[in-house]
Amino acid sequence: MDITFKDVSYIYQANSPFAHKALDHLSFHIPAGSFVAIIGHTGSGKSTLIQHLNGLLTPTEGEVQIGDHQITSDKKPENLKELRSKVGVVFQYPEHQLFDETVRKDIAFGPKNFGVSEEEIERRILEIAPAVGIDESLLERSPFDLSGGQMRRVAIAGVLAVKPNILVLDEPTAGLDPRGQSDIMNMFYELHQRENLTTILVTHSMEDAVKYADHVMIMNKGTKYMEGIPEEVFAQQEALNKVQLDVPEVIQFLNAFNARFGVDIPFRRQSVAELAAEIQHALKGAESIE
Amino acid sequence: MRECFIEFRNVSFRYGDEQPWVLDDVSFTIYKDEWVAIIGHNGSGKSTIAKLMNGLLFPQKGEIIINGIPVNEQTVWDVRKQVGMVFQNPDNQFVGTTVQDDVAFGMENRGFAREEMVNRIDEVLQAVRMEDYLLTEPHRLSGGQKQRVAIASLLAINPEVLILDEATAMLDPKGRKEIMRTVSEIQEKNEISLITITHDLEEVVQAERVIVMNSGKVWAEATPRDIFKQKDDLRKIGLDVPFVAVLADELKQLDIMIKNEPLNHDELLEELWTLHSKM
Numbered sequence: 001m002d003i004t005f006k007d008v009s010y011i012y013q014a015n016s017p018f019a020h021k022a023l024d025h026l027s028f029h030i031p032a033g034s035f036v037a038i039i040g041h042t043g044s045g046k047s048t049l050i051q052h053l054n055g056l057l058t059p060t061e062g063e064v065q066i067g068d069h070q071i072t073s074d075k076k077p078e079n080l081k082e083l084r085s086k087v088g089v090v091f092q093y094p095e096h097q098l099f100d101e102t103v104r105k106d107i108a109f110g111p112k113n114f115g116v117s118e119e120e121i122e123r124r125i126l127e128i129a130p131a132v133g134i135d136e137s138l139l140e141r142s143p144f145d146l147s148g149g150q151m152r153r154v155a156i157a158g159v160l161a162v163k164p165n166i167l168v169l170d171e172p173t174a175g176l177d178p179r180g181q182s183d184i185m186n187m188f189y190e191l192h193q194r195e196n197l198t199t200i201l202v203t204h205s206m207e208d209a210v211k212y213a214d215h216v217m218i219m220n221k222g223t224k225y226m227e228g229i230p231e232e233v234f235a236q237q238e239a240l241n242k243v244q245l246d247v248p249e250v251i252q253f254l255n256a257f258n259a260r261f262g263v264d265i266p267f268r269r270q271s272v273a274e275l276a277a278e279i280q281h282a283l284k285g286a287e288s289i290e
Numbered sequence: 291m292r293e294c295f296i297e298f299r300n301v302s303f304r305y306g307d308e309q310p311w312v313l314d315d316v317s318f319t320i321y322k323d324e325w326v327a328i329i330g331h332n333g334s335g336k337s338t339i340a341k342l343m344n345g346l347l348f349p350q351k352g353e354i355i356i357n358g359i360p361v362n363e364q365t366v367w368d369v370r371k372q373v374g375m376v377f378q379n380p381d382n383q384f385v386g387t388t389v390q391d392d393v394a395f396g397m398e399n400r401g402f403a404r405e406e407m408v409n410r411i412d413e414v415l416q417a418v419r420m421e422d423y424l425l426t427e428p429h430r431l432s433g434g435q436k437q438r439v440a441i442a443s444l445l446a447i448n449p450e451v452l453i454l455d456e457a458t459a460m461l462d463p464k465g466r467k468e469i470m471r472t473v474s475e476i477q478e479k480n481e482i483s484l485i486t487i488t489h490d491l492e493e494v495v496q497a498e499r500v501i502v503m504n505s506g507k508v509w510a511e512a513t514p515r516d517i518f519k520q521k522d523d524l525r526k527i528g529l530d531v532p533f534v535a536v537l538a539d540e541l542k543q544l545d546i547m548i549k550n551e552p553l554n555h556d557e558l559l560e561e562l563w564t565l566h567s568k569m
Contacts, residue, residue, distance in 0.1 A: 041462045041465070042461070147333050148333075175456060176332060177332045179331060204462045246464070249533045252555065253533065256555055276540035276546075280544045280546055283546070
């Protein structure tokens with residue numbers, strides 16, 4: 001499912017003294033199957049944007065198109081429920097939304113609501129639970145007895161059990177330890193590829209954006225500030241600093257190294273080992289010139 | 291000889307009789323005016339340590355001494371006057387309807403005179419650069435601004451130790467750096483102890499000392515430089531090492547003789563520059 005925003009604006013508390021324009025004539029196109037990272041400092045409009053993707057918010061102006069579903073200011077999508085079954089959103093701290101008696105029932109809640117049969121739900125649970133790292137033995141436990149990281153996985157399983165085509169992830173790894181972070185991100189990435197999903201990742205982590213995304217969109221003041229492939233976007237350190245963003249650490253280091261040694265090693269998503277070899281080469285090169 | 295401020299003596303804690311021990315015979319000391327980072331995987335016992343430090347929890351075994359006072363149900367109110375804590379989610383920490391009310395709350399509870407309260411509110415909000423938001427409703431602030439107000443509210447009551455429990459996890463990278471700069475300036479100026487519980491490696495390398503927790507035990511206790519020398523072992527217990535440390539290792543594999551364990555870009559660039567000048 002393609003995602004297209006045409007000139008979308010959204011105003012909170014419109015026509016009141018508290019009116020606040022969160023999206024300002026935002027236009028972009030995301031082809032089906034992309035992995036897009038959306039980045040921007042706090043208050044840049046990221047969260048407002050993703051709430052348009054499943055019709056939680058309708059634009060004040062402009063048009064949102066998700067697959068066949070069209071959302072405009074005067075037109076709610078005709079089949080909102082269908083749209084929501086296709087767009088799965090993992091909100092920040094999704095474990096706060098757990099509510100049911102057991103892990104199994106909590107995961108089943110979403111698909112049940114969308115009319116999926118009991119047998120199919122059970123089949124999905126047995127497939128998804130191990131994929132997110134929830135052992136079968138935990139299915140009858142109360143989700144509230146689990147650790148924070150496990151609760152997060154259960155909540156994510158609940159979203160995945162609906163089998164969405166578009167997966168929207170809002171800071172899915174905030175508060176997890178480093179291993180938990182990479183486990184969860186690798187799980188999403190595998191799923192993205194295996195199920196041919198369109199994945200939208202809202203993140204503060206430039207490292208994750210570089211590692212997983214094939215396209216990056218930078219938000220500032222409710223509108224698109226930059227977009228492109230990660231290597232190109234992150235090459236523009238000054239422009240990003242201007243909107244209070246950093247580039248990934250490896251690029252910061254490369255920029256500093258290049259400046260200091262008067263060389264020009266480009267960032268090509270090389271591994272740290274490859275980078276070390278290029279640095280060695282550059283050091284030798286500098287020597288031969290002298 | 292540095293003055294000892296917090297002492298854990300053989301502390302064990304579990305959340306219930308049938309539950310596993312979250313902390314298992316933990317002992318360490320934190321000095322006055324020291325910045326200590328506590329790291330460890332989720333569930334390693336880090337946050338439990340923080341909650342024990344201001345008497346939100348009490349250990350089943352062992353003893354915790356804060357500034358000479360053993361923490362127990364009788365002394366908990368005295369202890370809390372000295373221990374200020376900021377948590378991950380700022381929304382859970384607001385009580386006032388405006389920023390100034392919120393900062394005043396803690397002082398009111400401790401019976402500060404009105405005159406002094408007014409002065410201190412200005413002073414602490416300036417310290418966290420939030421003086422322009424005196425009458426703003428807390429829920430209209432950004433995440434970073436909220437955390438700064440939460441920190442100001444603590445500074446107002448003059449704690450001897452400031453504990454940040456993943457207090458910057460929700461912030462964007464710039465907001466995170468700003469908060470840490472503010473906090474470390476205040477720590478140096480007021481000569482208080484600072485304890486940061488964090489996964490953020492940039493925060494960890496700035497600390498004087500690091501305590502690594504693993505499965506309820508103190509796994510290591512050393513300077514950041516010594517801690518990050520143990521890269522493989524850290525990874526085994528689910529922790530990360532800074533990018534420069536990884537790069538330095540790869541360079542060493544290529545026979546580039548990096549001697550010190552660099553902790554930031556400048557240190558590594560400096561080493562490479564020195565090596566290159568000698569080539």
